[in-house]
Amino acid sequence: MAHSVCVISTRAPYHGxxxxxxxxxxxxxxxxxxxxxxxxxxxxxxxxxxxxxxGQIPRKTISAMLQVLPLYGIDTIYVDQASLKERSITPDVLQEGVTVLAEGELPQFIQQHSRVFNF
Known part of the structure; x- marks a missing residue:
């Protein structure tokens, strides 16, 4: 397995x-x-x-920060389909450049990385 990292973000954008x-x-x-x-x-x-x-809170808009990922070689943001479904969110309301991972794909996707960081 080549050295690779998967960073998992599980918190709402402005919660802490x-x-x-x-x-x-x-x-x-x-x-x-x-x-x-x-x-x-x-x-x-x-x-x-x-x-x-x-603008109403003293933080940068997270979606603007996500847009710099391609400058660092992270061309695709992955999102868990089950999480979208649980929150009644459809892919058409998401930013561009997002790949939705079906429930069955998620374990294999995570296992293909040598390091996983969960936030």
């Missing part, structure tokens, strides 16, 4: 620092030319909703 820490971890990993995947599950899927505006 977890979403930002997951994103920072993915960026640092990718900046060292390590194959890095970014996977959103649970409430983390809310990070992908279009039209976010964090």
């Amino acid at each position: 620092q977890s979403a930002r820490e997951a994103l920072d971890t993915a960026l640092v990993s990718a900046s060292y030319d390590i194959e890095t995947s970014f996977l959103l599950m649970g409430d983390g899927v809310y990070q992908l909703l279009k039209g976010q505006d964090a």
Whole structure:
């Protein structure tokens, strides 16, 4: 197995620092030319909703930060289909460049990485 990292973000975008820490971890990993995947599950899927505006809180809009991932070689954001379904979210309301992983694909996807970080 080649050295690769999967960063899993499970928290809502503005609930504490977890979403930002997951994103920072993915960026640092990718900046060292390590194959890095970014996977959103649970409430983390809310990070992908279009039209976010964090102007009322002292934080940057997470969706804007996700858009820099391709600059670091992370071209695809993965999202758990079951998490979307549980929250009645359809893929058409998500940002561009998202790949939805079916429930059966998720374990194999995670296992193909040598390191997994869960936030």
